[in-house]
Amino acid sequence: MLEIVKEATRACNAVDSQPWHFVITDTDEGKQKLESYMWPVDRGRIENSSASVLVFADKDWFAHIDEVFNKSFQENGWTEERLYFMNKITSDWGMDLSDGELEDSVIFQAGLVTMQFILCARAHGYDTGPMAAFTRQGVAEEFGLDGNRFIPCLVVAVGKATAPAEPVSRREPQEVTTFA
Numbered sequence: 001m002l003e004i005v006k007e008a009t010r011a012c013n014a015v016d017s018q019p020w021h022f023v024i025t026d027t028d029e030g031k032q033k034l035e036s037y038m039w040p041v042d043r044g045r046i047e048n049s050s051a052s053v054l055v056f057a058d059k060d061w062f063a064h065i066d067e068v069f070n071k072s073f074q075e076n077g078w079t080e081e082r083l084y085f086m087n088k089i090t091s092d093w094g095m096d097l098s099d100g101e102l103e104d105s106v107i108f109q110a111g112l113v114t115m116q117f118i119l120c121a122r123a124h125g126y127d128t129g130p131m132a133a134f135t136r137q138g139v140a141e142e143f144g145l146d147g148n149r150f151i152p153c154l155v156v157a158v159g160k161a162t163a164p165a166e167p168v169s170r171r172e173p174q175e176v177t178t179f180a
């Protein structure tokens with residue numbers, strides 16, 4: 001699971017903010033806890049899968065960005081100028097964001113990392129089931145996270161499929177694309 005998380009977290013993101021956190025439920029106790037938050041439509045899916053991942057968006061990435069930049073400074077040969085530049089654009093951008101824009105931004109990026117998690121799990125031979133039908137209220141605290149900081153986004157069940165996926169049709173590319 002950590003290998004998949006490692007690969008998933010190569011996902012593109014704004015200024016290396018990496019505004020996400022994963023809770024992986026792979027114990028009976030963890031699964032039961034998460035199961036109790038699922039709506040009836042998705043009941044049983046946590047207990048019946050090998051593990052599940054609850055993806056959170058992190059609203060407080062800004063407070064920890066200097067650790068990320070310092071790591072890049074040390075490990076990736078950043079120059080002093082680049083370090084200064086990254087800190088400056090990040091703080092300028094951070095100050096300009098309203099609360100709503102910050103939430104939109106981190107939830108969007110949590111979506112990117114979630115899709116990448118799904119694709120990486122597939123590359124490792126696992127099937128996944130993304131589920132939005134769960135109660136948000138209190139779920140961060142249930143797993144020891146600060147609910148004011150972490151926004152619950154999606155639950156992804158991970159394991160081996162017991163049946164083939166239902167076939168679906170997609171809208172044509174021309175219907176969803178405008179050339180200008």
Ligand SMILES: Cc1cc2nc3c(=O)[nH]c(=O)nc-3n(C[C@H](O)[C@H](O)[C@H](O)COP(=O)(O)O)c2cc1C
Nearest residue numbers: 041042128129130131132133134154165166167168
């Ligand atoms: C954001 C999101 C939320 C979803 N929520 C649920 C859900 O709560 N319950 C469910 O059975 N499937 C849910 N799905 C799964 C889809 O219905 C579908 O099974 C999945 O995306 C893979 O199949 P597809 O290729 O048809 O999209 C969700 C998918 C996404 C991307």
